[in-house]
Amino acid sequence: MPLSRFFFDDIRTLRQGAAGLVAGSEREKMARLADRASRSPLPVLIESEPGSGAKALAKAIHESGDRKARSFIRFQAEDAHARDDAETAFLRAVREANSGTLFIESAEHLTISAQDRLMDLLAQQDAPSRMARRLDVRIIASTGFDISERVRAGHVREDLYYRLQALPIAIRPLRAQRENVTEWARLFAERFATDEGKRIRGLSADAVALLTRYDWPGNLRQLENAVYRAVILADGTSLTPGEFPQIAVHVEGFRVEVPPAPIMRTLAPIRAPEAASRPDPHAVSLLRDGGDMLTLAEIEERAIRFALMHYQGHLSAISRHLGIGRSTLYRKLKELGLSDAAA
Structure with a gap:
């Protein structure tokens, strides 16, 4: 939204x-x-x-x-x-x-x-x-x-x-109204959880402490993107500091280490991937929760959403790194209802 x-x-x-x-x-x-x-x-x-x-x-x-x-x-x-x-x-x-x-x-x-x-x-x-x-x-x-x-x-x-x-x-600026960070974060989490079909009831006390101690140089847009990414990464029913690794690394006492991806043996039988306790924040999943692969259209949508957050809505950077023209990108953003998030 x-x-x-x-x-x-x-x-x-x-x-x-x-x-x-x-x-x-x-x-x-x-x-x-x-x-x-x-x-x-x-x-x-x-x-x-x-x-x-x-x-x-x-x-x-x-x-x-x-x-x-x-x-x-x-x-x-x-x-x-x-x-x-x-x-x-x-x-x-x-x-x-x-x-x-x-x-x-x-x-x-x-x-x-x-x-x-x-x-x-x-x-x-x-x-x-x-x-x-x-x-x-x-x-x-x-x-x-x-x-x-x-x-x-x-x-x-x-x-x-x-x-x-x-x-x-x-x-x-958001750093001057820290008392409102939690309210905004919960609003974003509720809306994004509904959009993504996830049962997320809110934020843990540690997550609240983390978000209110961060300065948010990118203000509401940065908070919105951070919560959206957290909702995508979340496996549980509440958002914890583990879903905000890009924020935690900047706040003393909340550093979150993301474990390396496991090395798969070439002769081992293929199994459905197990959920990691701390997912890689830069990974875009190609699978649904049930283990079936996403369609190409769904993968493209996730890639565009991720790029929109990663490059903070700057169309030039997004189109350059995704390898598509600005007009094509803007058309796709409009189709996905994301044109308002573009800078």
Whole structure:
């Protein structure tokens, strides 16, 4: 389940007044801010570190508002900054988002010409009637940088900065909200266990201690990937430190050693593989629980999911190492419902 669905479900839970959100929690705070933003046409500026879920939150705001049936267009300003056609690319994204939402990622990297165009667009939003507007686009921007520094340095227009801050939302890095790590991990584990058909009831006390002591430089995206990998590796009914070897090696007192794969004798009869007490975290199983082999399509899906986690959603790295083109990769991600996890 994409991260955006968690944010969307939180907004829906808040509106329904149903149980599920603890009053005063970080999730409730984010849900209230997102709900307020979804009910307003004003620009939104999401300030967060990479991997904190800015894109997922932006999409949840879009899906919760009156434009949910329209386009949600993502424009990566940092990628476009060095291109000769940066302004043209931005204008194309604006046109594609007409009547929908334009999500500008890393807005601090917009070129000056693109900033001028954006200011023109925002000025149109002040028109007294829709008839006076050439384009009707909801603007949501994100920044992983202290954008005020870019303003002082002259790289970002000051008036644009204040326009984008009409509805500011700040997402704290995961290391600054360790009290919420367990809640997020359990949510991810529940959803992924359901998706994978595994009977996992939660996390052991040692696993909770491990996850809350780690700094999570990749924030929610890294936690989501770590829990997904743990669910795939798990043989028991709860997740333990043994399912988080890539995290345990960075936390003192939790180092987990993965035993080498056993050497099979060539003359020995072929037997169904036995479950290892600590499975290799880098292995992608070719067998189902009953011992039958997966189909090629299922193997391909597992390989893509693993690559998506291993390369943290970066399409260029994934396509290069899997040996397929970016367009083919993106099509497969869409077919698998994984396109939201791509960077």
